[in-house]
Amino acid sequence: MNKDVKSVRDYYNSDVNIERYGYAIDDVGLRKSEEIFFSKYISKKSRILDLGCGAGRTTLNLYKKGFKNIIGVDIAEKLIAFAKDYCKRNNLSIPFKVGDATNLEFADEIFDVVIFS
Numbered sequence: 001m002n003k004d005v006k007s008v009r010d011y012y013n014s015d016v017n018i019e020r021y022g023y024a025i026d027d028v029g030l031r032k033s034e035e036i037f038f039s040k041y042i043s044k045k046s047r048i049l050d051l052g053c054g055a056g057r058t059t060l061n062l063y064k065k066g067f068k069n070i071i072g073v074d075i076a077e078k079l080i081a082f083a084k085d086y087c088k089r090n091n092l093s094i095p096f097k098v099g100d101a102t103n104l105e106f107a108d109e110i111f112d113v114v115i116f117s
Contacts (some may be wrong), residue, residue, distance in 0.1 A: 005075065005100060012076035021055040022082045030061040038062060046112040049073065051101050056083035058117035063094050073099040
C-alpha cells in the first residue's frame with residue numbers, strides 16, 4: 001500500500017471519524033438531493049456500488065428505501081466494521097467490504113451504478 005493511501009486509511013480509521021460517520025447514518029440519513037436523484041434516476045433493481053461508503057450512511061439509507069442490490073466498499077476497516085455491526089444490530093443484510101478504490105476486486109460491468117457518496 002502506498003504512503004498516500006495508508007495515510008487516508010489511517011485518517012478515516014480514527015475514533016473521531018468513526019463517531020462522526022457512524023452517527024450520520026441516523027442523524028443525517030439521506031440528503032434531500034440524494035433522495036431526489038435516486039428516486040428520479042436510479043431503479044431500485046439497479047446493482048449499486050457505494051465506493052468510499054464510510055460507515056454506510058448512504059448505503060444503509062438507500063437499502064432502507066428499497067435499493068436492495070447494493071454493496072458498500074471503503075478502505076477504512078473500522079468504518080466497515082461499524083457498518084457491519086450496524087447491520088447486525090438492525091437485522092439488515094447488506095454486504096460491506098474493505099477495499100481500495102484504485103484496486104477493486106469486482107468483475108467488469110457487474111454494477112449498473114457506482115456512487116461515491
